[in-house]
Amino acid sequence: MASSGGSSGDSIFTKKTPILGLKLYVLIAATIAVVLVVFALYFLFIRHRSCKRRRVGVKHRSGFLPLVCKEISEVNEPNQRQTTKNVSEKNSVFVVDDVAAIELESKKRSSESKESSTTSSSALSSSTDSLGSFGWGRWYSLTELQTATNQFSGDNVIGEGGYGIVYRGVLHDGSVVAVKNLLNNKGQAEKEFKVEVEAIGKVKHKNLVGLIGYCAEGAQRLLVYEYIDNGNLEQWLHGDVGPVSPLTWEIRMKIAIGTAKGLAYLHEGLEPKVVHRDVKSSNILLDRKWNAKVSDFGLAKLLGSEKSHVTTRVMGTFGYVSPDYASTGMLNEGSDVYSFGVLLMEIITGRSPVDYSKPPGEMNLVDWFKGKVASRRGEELVDPLIDVPPPPRALKRILLVCLRCIDMDANKRPKMGQIVHMLEADEFPYRAVSIVLLMLCLSTYS
Template identity: 45%
Template sequence: MAFCSFLCGGKTSNRREHRKKSSMTWRVFSLKELHSATNNFNYDNKLGEGGFGSVYWGQLWDGSQIAVKRLRVWSNKAEMEFAVEVEILGRVRHKNLLALRGYCAEGQERLIVYDYMPNLSLLSHLHGHHLGECVLDWGRRMSIAIGSAEGIAYLHHHATPHIIHRDIKASNVLLDSDFQARVADFGFAKLIPDGATHVNTKVKGTLGYLAPEYAMFGKASESCDVYSFGILLLEVASGKKPIEKPSPTVKQAITDWALPLARERRFEEIADPRLNGKYEEAELKRVVLVALICAQSKPEKRPTMLEVVGLLKGESKEKLSSLENDEMFRPEPAMSCQGLSGPDDNSDSITEEKDSRVDLKQETNSLPEAAAHIS
């Protein structure tokens, strides 16, 4: 089977050695153990459901809480996504990446076990189940922005080999008990060989977050994640979705809305109204400018994620001043902002075969908890 050939067989000793060197703590779970933890995958334990299957809350014998992702239907495609996610999560360990607890592969059952995130996903707080609670004050939003950036920077610059996530979005940023960000869902991730600038691949991901060069030509690189992260930053600052519908017949990308306001230095109009004006003006401006520079159409002009982390932290006044004076932020009322926009489509998400995953409307209204544990 694809899973066994990918993770087992000749790679077993290598994997064990890698796990030993990296002090990894994940393990193989038995199906019986996960049945017991989730009360036989009881409906009352279901956190949500997506295109992949269902996610369940569970509790192990030692009292620790887990989230169990259970594939709905076995297939070669699902098997490969499962294997890729387990392999990549088994390689990495960072405070801002969702930790792998283990996996189970018995018969045609494929399950991945993660730490349970009690505050669910960023999506659920910005657009979903927890929208009305408004617990994301500005301090927490800045922490989430910086933490997410540090997690992605680790994938791009410190993991060996480097990793492209390919599906950075609000539902894939989970929040622990302290509202610290954990980037999740590595089913679409790609390993980048040393020396390679990009990989050519079929397009996967969610519309509204896709970099233009990736959506049109299938060129996946670290810069594609940077673009997606720029969209995510604008979401965090504004509370708006990546693609809004001002009217039934009109769609507007968040960048097309935010860039003219940034050029006119009207940052207060970009801030999420639910903040009630309670934010640091300098930090808001910094987040918006970094977001837009990340989400520009030309990949060669986007910063690296290491640079993004430094900019968000305000580590260099010179770099921030240079960013503010970038030509894209010069007032040009007659200039179209379409160069920032991603591709338009009647659906909100696409995979390799262009079939629908979980669209943004579903994520917002019916899958807050599922989104919190890998969409």
């Protein structure tokens, strides 16, 4: 029986099958071999695909990422110092001291855009937009800004100063911007370009005009800012606004507080601190809700924490410059405080710091202002175009702030942060304010 079972088993495996007449054991062996070959081929395919992906990844990094890294290193190299640190916000600000690097990058991108086709141009534009999130602003070509401003048309001029002309521009995406075309007088455009970038870069504050981007092609230096659509404080104070000014006392105080907050941020919220050096009504832009935004940082100076002042050539606008800075050239944040004091007087009175159309005793705003306070006629200082005069206590409080800001001793002037608190305070003890005002006036005229 055993022998019979064995022969029966042998007959099963040795019996020919209908498939090509192959014996069963041969067919089984062939099937196993085919399965092994298929698994081997599948494994090799997966391995090859994985290697290919790694090679593509390496090619992608070598083709694109070094461009980004190189641009970041150009901004952060040791000789291009990190000059501004946003203390209240988490973003750091990096600046470029070597404008030649910007020019080089601009030329490179311009040539790339010319050589590329329509498809590659759009890809480059996308790449440029993404790169714009690094550093301190987006790069704009001169052609873009020419198109945005209708070839710098005179109809689009919204401001003009000693260092450049500001145009209203509409970018290709429909956003409205202010384009400042710096005048290249004796290299001044280069200087102001660097100063503005160093001073505000990507600093963001609701009371500071934001710098969006730049253009540096050849001798052209342009800065692109957010567009503020309600003019500047000078226009609203001294323009033809009719028999009643739209700037009520409450609106004027809102503008004063906003300006003070912007300056306080420059002085106390950044390292190194920024001294604006040209605080005046034409540099205070206003939006539709009368929010103030400090603009024009072309004369600004950076002041490190280890320094109490910097000695520099006296710059500013006549009537706003503090006497100590004008006589010594020693600049610190107290110079801005004095200028703010004059600006605050201008907001209260509606008068320019210097007005030669006034009688001799009233030409200089500061002297006329002090005289009125000393003779206890402070209510006569209020702009007659204000329909509803301020409450007496509120007026006395603001007069006190003005006098403290223009103290002849720069060390006795309050800090901008303190000024913000003084302006925002609802109530000061009436008696204390009166006594302090009297003492200040007596000391001024003694």
